[in-house]
Amino acid sequence: MESIIKVNGIQKTYKKRKTKEEFKAVKGVSFEVAKGEIVGLLGPNGAGKTTTIKTICGLLVPDEGSVTINGHDSVRDRNKALRHISAVLEGNRNIYWRLTVQENMQYFAGNRGVRKKEIRERVAELLKLFRLEDKKNELVNNLSRGMQQKLAICVAMLADTDVILLDEPTLGLDVETGYEVRELLRKIASEQGKTIIISTHDMPVVQDLCERTIIINEGKVIADDRVDHLLQLFETSAYQIHVKESISDQQQEVLTRQFPLHSWEGLKLQVNLGQEQDIYDLVEIFKREQTPIETVTRSEVNFEQVFRKLVKEEVAS
Numbered sequence: 001m002e003s004i005i006k007v008n009g010i011q012k013t014y015k016k017r018k019t020k021e022e023f024k025a026v027k028g029v030s031f032e033v034a035k036g037e038i039v040g041l042l043g044p045n046g047a048g049k050t051t052t053i054k055t056i057c058g059l060l061v062p063d064e065g066s067v068t069i070n071g072h073d074s075v076r077d078r079n080k081a082l083r084h085i086s087a088v089l090e091g092n093r094n095i096y097w098r099l100t101v102q103e104n105m106q107y108f109a110g111n112r113g114v115r116k117k118e119i120r121e122r123v124a125e126l127l128k129l130f131r132l133e134d135k136k137n138e139l140v141n142n143l144s145r146g147m148q149q150k151l152a153i154c155v156a157m158l159a160d161t162d163v164i165l166l167d168e169p170t171l172g173l174d175v176e177t178g179y180e181v182r183e184l185l186r187k188i189a190s191e192q193g194k195t196i197i198i199s200t201h202d203m204p205v206v207q208d209l210c211e212r213t214i215i216i217n218e219g220k221v222i223a224d225d226r227v228d229h230l231l232q233l234f235e236t237s238a239y240q241i242h243v244k245e246s247i248s249d250q251q252q253e254v255l256t257r258q259f260p261l262h263s264w265e266g267l268k269l270q271v272n273l274g275q276e277q278d279i280y281d282l283v284e285i286f287k288r289e290q291t292p293i294e295t296v297t298r299s300e301v302n303f304e305q306v307f308r309k310l311v312k313e314e315v316a317s
């Protein structure tokens with residue numbers, strides 16, 4: 001499929017103003033995004049996601065490498081490249097809190113080149129899509145965080161660009177509003193063919209919404225794969241063991257040493273094995289002190305486990 005975004009080996013070093021100390025935040029990131037794809041950009045805090053997103057939307061110039069959008073270089077051909085992109089970088093900080101919802105929409109519509117006679121119709125259409133019609137005369141200051149976030153995305157849709165970049169679109173939203181934003185993004189992608197890149201820590205967003213994920217750690221891409229493929233790869237290695245009584249400190253020590261990727265919920269142990277045969281070593285830990293086992297089941301893998309394992313393996317290597 002045709003790529004609308006090509007990120008070629010970008011590097012970015014920040015210099016601290018006072019000490020002039022240098023920090024390499026992005027160390028040669030490359031990936032491509034096809035038209036109509038929804039891609040999740042994942043990574044621990046400070047991994048370089050925002051720096052990458054800001055470079056794609058032309059707010060930062062890379063020290064090395066390049067970004068092309070629909071064939072236009074984001075530095076040399078900036079205006080042409082940016083015509084294809086809208087970004088929501090700091091959510092509710094991108095909108096005016098002292099204006100109403102509708103005033104914000106009208107202001108940004110003019111600002112982003114929507115033709116005067118089309119503004120009213122475009123604003124009404126988007127407010128309907130985002131279910132913000134009944135809030136149109138409300139001051140943004142009086143809206144909940146979730147509604148402000150929805151408005152910020154709604155504003156980004158005004159220019160009707162091919163690509164939408166979203167930095168943490170569900171940050172701080174409750175489960176229900178997070179779900180609503182997710183469904184909206186899915187609708188926008190499927191009905192309007194938009195290409196969406198989402199930087200997030202929200203694993204359900206990646207698991208439910210993104211077809212592909214690019215995982216960045218310490219400024220480098222450590223995985224770039226389909227979400228369902230990554231889940232399949234890890235499916236065979238996730239187990240749940242339900243014991244009848246708590247294990248001893250010594251057993252816990254061995255467990256932590258041999259199976260660092262585990263967590264307890266009461267008497268239920270959730271563990272990721274390196275390979276399937278490791279189940280025997282795991283059961284041995286309980287057997288040694290005759291801890292009674294209630295059940296051993298292979299568990300459903302969620303994307304959070306996949307993510308943690310990939311990042312942990314990368315740090316260890």
Ligand SMILES: Nc1ncnc2c1ncn2[C@@H]1O[C@H](COP(=O)(O)OP(=O)(O)OP(=O)(O)O)[C@@H](O)[C@H]1O
Nearest residue numbers: 014015023025043044045046047048049050051052
């Ligand atoms: N303007 C800046 N000056 C100096 N260092 C910076 C600047 N912006 C970012 N950094 C550093 O670069 C690294 C990458 O930051 P970036 O914001 O891209 O990470 P991130 O993956 O988006 O993190 P988070 O998930 O915490 O938002 C971090 O260590 C950060 O402290």
